[in-house]
Amino acid sequence: MNVQVRPSVATATASRPAIADCDIHPAVRFDSDLNPWLPERWQAYRAEYGASRRLGMQAGPAYPKSQPNASRRDAWPPEGGRQGSSLSFMQHQHLDANNVTLGILNPLGSGQGVSNPELSAVICHATNEWEVAEWTGKDSRLKASVVVPYEWAEESAREIRRWAGHKDFVQVLLLSRTAEPLGNRRYWPIYEAAAEANFPVAVHAFGYGGAPITSTGWPSHYIEEMTGHAQSSQAGLTSLLVEGVFDRFPNLRVIMVEAGFAWAPSLGWRLDKAWKTLRTETPHLKEKPSETMRRHVWWTTQPMEEPEPRERLLDTIGWMGWDRLLFATDYPHWDFDDPAQALPLPISDEQRRQFFLENARAVYGVTA
Amino acid sequence: MTGSAIDCDIHPSIPGLKALLPYLPGHWREMVRIRGMDELNAISYPANSPLTARPDWRPASGKPAGSLEQIQRECLDAFGASIAICNVLYGVQLLFAEDMAAAYAQAVNDWTRAELLDRDPRLRASIVVPLQSIERSVDEIERCAADPRFVQVLVLASGDQPLGKRVHWPVYAAAQRHKLPIGIHAGSNYHNPPTAVGWPSYYTEDYVAQAQAFQSQLTSLICEGVFNKFPDLRVVLLESGWTWLPAHLWRLTKYWRGLRMEIPWVDRSPFDIVRSNVRMSLQPSDAPPDRAALERIIEHMQSDELLLFSTDYPHWQFDGTEALPDGLPPALVHKITVENPRATYTRLLEPVR
Numbered sequence: 001m002n003v004q005v006r007p008s009v010a011t012a013t014a015s016r017p018a019i020a021d022c023d024i025h026p027a028v029r030f031d032s033d034l035n036p037w038l039p040e041r042w043q044a045y046r047a048e049y050g051a052s053r054r055l056g057m058q059a060g061p062a063y064p065k066s067q068p069n070a071s072r073r074d075a076w077p078p079e080g081g082r083q084g085s086s087l088s089f090m091q092h093q094h095l096d097a098n099n100v101t102l103g104i105l106n107p108l109g110s111g112q113g114v115s116n117p118e119l120s121a122v123i124c125h126a127t128n129e130w131e132v133a134e135w136t137g138k139d140s141r142l143k144a145s146v147v148v149p150y151e152w153a154e155e156s157a158r159e160i161r162r163w164a165g166h167k168d169f170v171q172v173l174l175l176s177r178t179a180e181p182l183g184n185r186r187y188w189p190i191y192e193a194a195a196e197a198n199f200p201v202a203v204h205a206f207g208y209g210g211a212p213i214t215s216t217g218w219p220s221h222y223i224e225e226m227t228g229h230a231q232s233s234q235a236g237l238t239s240l241l242v243e244g245v246f247d248r249f250p251n252l253r254v255i256m257v258e259a260g261f262a263w264a265p266s267l268g269w270r271l272d273k274a275w276k277t278l279r280t281e282t283p284h285l286k287e288k289p290s291e292t293m294r295r296h297v298w299w300t301t302q303p304m305e306e307p308e309p310r311e312r313l314l315d316t317i318g319w320m321g322w323d324r325l326l327f328a329t330d331y332p333h334w335d336f337d338d339p340a341q342a343l344p345l346p347i348s349d350e351q352r353r354q355f356f357l358e359n360a361r362a363v364y365g366v367t368a
Numbered sequence: 369m370t371g372s373a374i375d376c377d378i379h380p381s382i383p384g385l386k387a388l389l390p391y392l393p394g395h396w397r398e399m400v401r402i403r404g405m406d407e408l409n410a411i412s413y414p415a416n417s418p419l420t421a422r423p424d425w426r427p428a429s430g431k432p433a434g435s436l437e438q439i440q441r442e443c444l445d446a447f448g449a450s451i452a453i454c455n456v457l458y459g460v461q462l463l464f465a466e467d468m469a470a471a472y473a474q475a476v477n478d479w480t481r482a483e484l485l486d487r488d489p490r491l492r493a494s495i496v497v498p499l500q501s502i503e504r505s506v507d508e509i510e511r512c513a514a515d516p517r518f519v520q521v522l523v524l525a526s527g528d529q530p531l532g533k534r535v536h537w538p539v540y541a542a543a544q545r546h547k548l549p550i551g552i553h554a555g556s557n558y559h560n561p562p563t564a565v566g567w568p569s570y571y572t573e574d575y576v577a578q579a580q581a582f583q584s585q586l587t588s589l590i591c592e593g594v595f596n597k598f599p600d601l602r603v604v605l606l607e608s609g610w611t612w613l614p615a616h617l618w619r620l621t622k623y624w625r626g627l628r629m630e631i632p633w634v635d636r637s638p639f640d641i642v643r644s645n646v647r648m649s650l651q652p653s654d655a656p657p658d659r660a661a662l663e664r665i666i667e668h669m670q671s672d673e674l675l676l677f678s679t680d681y682p683h684w685q686f687d688g689t690e691a692l693p694d695g696l697p698p699a700l701v702h703k704i705t706v707e708n709p710r711a712t713y714t715r716l717l718e719p720v721r
Contacts, residue, residue, distance in 0.1 A: 066627055180566040181573065211561045214584035215577065216526040220533065220592060223627040227587050227620050228564065231580035235563035235573075242573050262615035266665075270576055270609050270654035277419050277684055278572045305618035307668070315664045316615065319656070335626060 017353075019339050020102040020360030021094075022300045023204070023257055023328035024142070026135055027069075027084035027109070033134075037126035042119055051114045051123065054179075054210045061208070063222040067334050075332035083332040087138055094331045095141055098339050102357070102366055103142045104170065104328075105131055106204050106257065110147045112175050113207040120149035125159060128169075136168035143366065145173035145202060153186055157193035164197035170364040171200045175207025176229065176259060182236040183243030191249045200253040200298070200363055203236060205229035226335075233259035234267050237297065241271060244284040246296045253363065254297050258330060261299035262307075265319040268293055294321060298363055300328035301355075302337040310345055326363065327356045374709035374716065375452040377553075377606045377649045377678035380439055380484055381431040382458050382476065391475035391482075396468070408459035408472065412555040413683070414571060422684040432682040436487050443681040444490055447691060451709075451716060453519060454493040455606060456480055461499065461524050461557040469498035470508070477512050485517045492716065494522035494551050502535060506542045513546040519715045520549050520604065525581035526556035532585075532592030540598045547714050549602035549647070552585055554578040579654070582608040583616045586646065590620065593633040595645045602712050604647045607680055609654035614668035617642060643671045647712050649678035650692070650704060652685040659695035666700070676712060677705040 077086030111123025131144040148156035268290030413420040421432030463469040497505035
């Protein structure tokens, strides 16, 4: 969703420059699409009892989305099925139209966060098989995420090792609202396996961990939940930094997905100040948390903050570093950021290339 | 800084539970003895954590800011403020029983009046309210508001429910009626985990997470329409870190543009609402290390009326007398230290007895 739209170089040009989209959401047409890879016992379980996700509603949260499936109203595939479920329509509407040469698939509504650990694990595994069979195997621009049942870290590590070295997988996917903060030792087997496989760990907004979605209880509105992803993601990142995950796994890289990024500088300043005053508590931290963040953490751009005037974002990106941001659209969701409108700012060609493509190529080690 | 500066956030310590006994009703006095109650101190400020008291403000015995003499010597005289607002942090909000919470809130407020306000004319205070019961919170506001030296209602950054929720609105009606801002102070009643993703391992995470708690509360207050219903209500975010504000409002404003059909009563942009109704205390300043970046952040705030001077005494936020971050322009310093506090706490302009 870009709310402030100005003519830009990109819109004026007939052929669009190549871009990476680091947050694309493929969807199943029917839940049964995963059955080829699901044990029969769990196919039956899912059909009879569903897959509880620490939420009261059978389907979706009790915050109705702003539009069907939180998706663009023009993203229904002509052949039927939900938005994001048709590769050919995604190619036509998005990959070709926007010249996406590298697209990172982040399947949501998979087994992640499902309360039953075994069910969570088998759905996650089936989702990974489905990503290859239905998506990356059919379009080489698309790369897959290893979806893991993160509340069961040992099984998550096994799933990561199953896909390590596979040409189509480029990262591990977690959701941000975990049962405990991300830096907690219970999740360390995930980081160990990811670092070993040289996969960055992407932390995508959403998920339900069992606690209220703010530190002060449940808010009333969908807009509060959406805005609040920045708060839960900050808490998760704080935990990763303070609990010493990057000291333990020095080649681990983390990508914060769909939680905004403009909060990063202020969080870094706050962390540094607290670290300085409270150093006796965290002797395992050898440098300012903001320095660790600067080396180990990236952010996808959508939903991109849009200050007035927009130029203020240049201060923010300058404080973060132009090499930290990975362009993302969130296709097919309603708050899609259009690559032609997302960065109407006076920046150098090099910065534009970094922002839209090169940073992603570097993080994922892909030359697309 | 001039002698007319107003320090909007200081933290006198209640020396111990025994100090409250004269202010508690008989039943609750007896319960202290029979049940062997000791202290009501929240983990928001562990007694010996470096942040809880600056090393030179930590006495050989007793608590930091534990006596009027300490407060006068280390804070009031040292910084030369004409007025300082006491926000007494004592674990009243953590209690689960509303009768007990109401009794302790009254005791804290009466202790504050007798031990602080009556003994130094520079001191003002916030009314501690037991949000465990909205009805009793309103009663406590009514009881204390007759004394003009109470200038604010004090609640914590994390509670049972987001503060915008309609259940809290009678508190806001009473506060607006008496020209009392709602001061939201860092801290939690710990009825929910301190972060949206559960309990962290380190205190450092809990303290850093306070900024996110303020962000959630600001979202809630704006989206629920508190300032549409109570246009004269002021909310002051105390010890919030404040440099997170511009980025948070950019995000909230973008979603407001996309989702305002859900909250049609919010008829102004979040930046406009903050400018008219929300203020923030200065310390801690989670400021960038360089002066140029600080100037940029202040420009991103889009208003010179948002910040209110505070030392956050005795918390360790700065050394020496450097309560103002280096590099603030003199005109802004005057706004922060004098004009903004006077415009926010209008009861300060009223005669005291």
